[in-house]
Amino acid sequence: MNVFIAGGTGFIGRALTLRLKRDGHSVTALTRSLDKGxxxxxxxxxxxxxxxxxxxxxxALERADAVVNLAGEPILGGRWDEAKKRRLRRSRIDLTSSLVDAMAKTTSPPKVLISGSAVGLYGNRGDEILTEASRPGAGFLADLCRDWEAAAMKAESHGTRVVLLRTGVVLGRGGGALDQMLPPFRFGLGGPLGSGTQFVPWIHLDDLIEMVAVAIGEEAFAGPLNGSAPNPVTFRDFASGLGEVLGRPAFLPVPKFALKLLFGQASSVLLDSQRVLPKRAIELGFGFRFPDLKSALRDLLLD
Ligand SMILES: NC(=O)c1ccc[n+]([C@@H]2O[C@H](COP(=O)([O-])OP(=O)(O)OC[C@H]3O[C@@H](n4cnc5c(N)ncnc54)[C@H](OP(=O)(O)O)[C@@H]3O)[C@@H](O)[C@H]2O)c1
Incomplete structure (x- = not known):
């Protein structure tokens, strides 16, 4: 199979590319820098x-059987001023629209588009259980994800199956959230962010990659798909789990006001609560290798 990946150089994209190559597929990656690629x-x-x-x-899309869109300006890293917000939206919504427009101009459009989205779609929802059927929330990220998904769904009118991958916090080696969180925790200076009662919908990178690989091949995967593990935890439990696996205390909370001072509006990514369940993946028989946080952290940090 020929798979076209936008954002193939990223944390998730690199792992997906490796996996697809290992399975014998051809990969074309869209990148802003050929040298980096x-x-x-x-x-x-x-x-x-x-x-x-x-x-x-x-x-390039004419040759593709599947398209995976994982490109996007980093959500964390820098305050969300107007210029950053424009980059966040353009790099997702405009890029998705360009891909979908180009796919429509091929003589035989790719069979499937796996389009990145995020649990940020659900907004800040306390301990409400959130599945793919839940309504979107409010706020900048929720609006961004909703418009991003709408741009991707247009590919359906040209006969392409569209999967909207609502990704949670991806835990893997060599990048992503864990790499950023580890230094204070290794020094015993980690702890919950804000009140710590907010739910974190996390997923092990291997499970997310497997989910994408399965969704590419199986027609039953269509529409929204929560890319998160079946056992979301509160940030307090996340911090204590991480401390326990590392054998370090993890009680030092980072107060909400400090996060707001540091990140401004972007602190919502760390403070919003999303108790997301991967209902659709479970219904379709997807098996998680790392359903609980400790097994994921032990695999990533101890093995
Ligand atoms: N990692 C997570 O925990 C997580 C959670 C939820 C959602 N997601 C979403 O899943 C997607 C992939 O995540 P990731 O962690 O793999 O991201 P990443 O490591 O930041 O990689 C994203 C890729 O997008 C491209 N990119 C970056 N800025 C861009 C811009 N301004 N315009 C166009 N392209 C740009 C880059 O490729 P080139 O430099 O080669 O062009 C980069 O390699 C992102 O949309 C992200 O928001 C990730």
Whole structure:
């Protein structure tokens, strides 16, 4: 199978590319930098520069059986001023629209589009159980995800199956949230963020990659798909689990006002509560290798 990945150089994209290559698929990655793409993905992945012509993009999509869109300006890192907000939206919504428009111009559109989205769609929902059937929440991230998903869904009108991958906090080695959280925890200076009562919908990177690989191949996967583990935990339990696996105390809370001072509006990513369940994946028989947090953390930090 030929898989076209936008954002293939990213934390999730690199792991997916590796997995697809291992399974014998061909991968073309869309990247803003061919040098970065070559050094991160190696010579066996075809690269297309994001600034390439429409014709080149259409030709690459013509060859693709599946498209996975994981590109996007980092959500954390920098305050959400107007310029950052524009980049966050453009790099997701406009890029998705360009991909969908180009897919429509192929003679035979790709069979499936796995389009990135995030649990941020649900907004701040306390301990309410959230499934794919739950309504979207409010706020900048929720609006961004809703518009991002709407742009992706347009591919359905050209006969492409669309999966909206509502990803939780991805735990893996060599990047992502865990890499950023580990330093204070290793020094025994970690602890809950804010009140610690907010639910964190997390997922082990291996399970997310498996979910994408299965969703590419199985027609039953269509529409919203929560990419999170079946056992979301509160941030307090997340911090104590991380401390326990590392053998370090993890009681030092970071107060809400400090996070707001540091990150401004972007602190909502750390403070909002989303008790998300992967109902659709479970209904479709998807088996999680790491359903509980401790097993995931032990695999990532001790093995
Ligand atoms: N990691 C998580 O925990 C998590 C959780 C929920 C949702 N997600 C979403 O899942 C997607 C992939 O996540 P990730 O962690 O793999 O992200 P990542 O490591 O930041 O990689 C995203 C890729 O997007 C491209 N990109 C970055 N800024 C861009 C911009 N301004 N315009 C166009 N392209 C840009 C980059 O590729 P090039 O430099 O090669 O162009 C980068 O490699 C993202 O949309 C992210 O928001 C991730």
């Amino acid at each position: 070559r050094s991160l993905l190696g010579v066996e992945v075809d690269l297309l520069e994001a600034s390439a012509s429409d014709e080149a993009l259409i030709a």
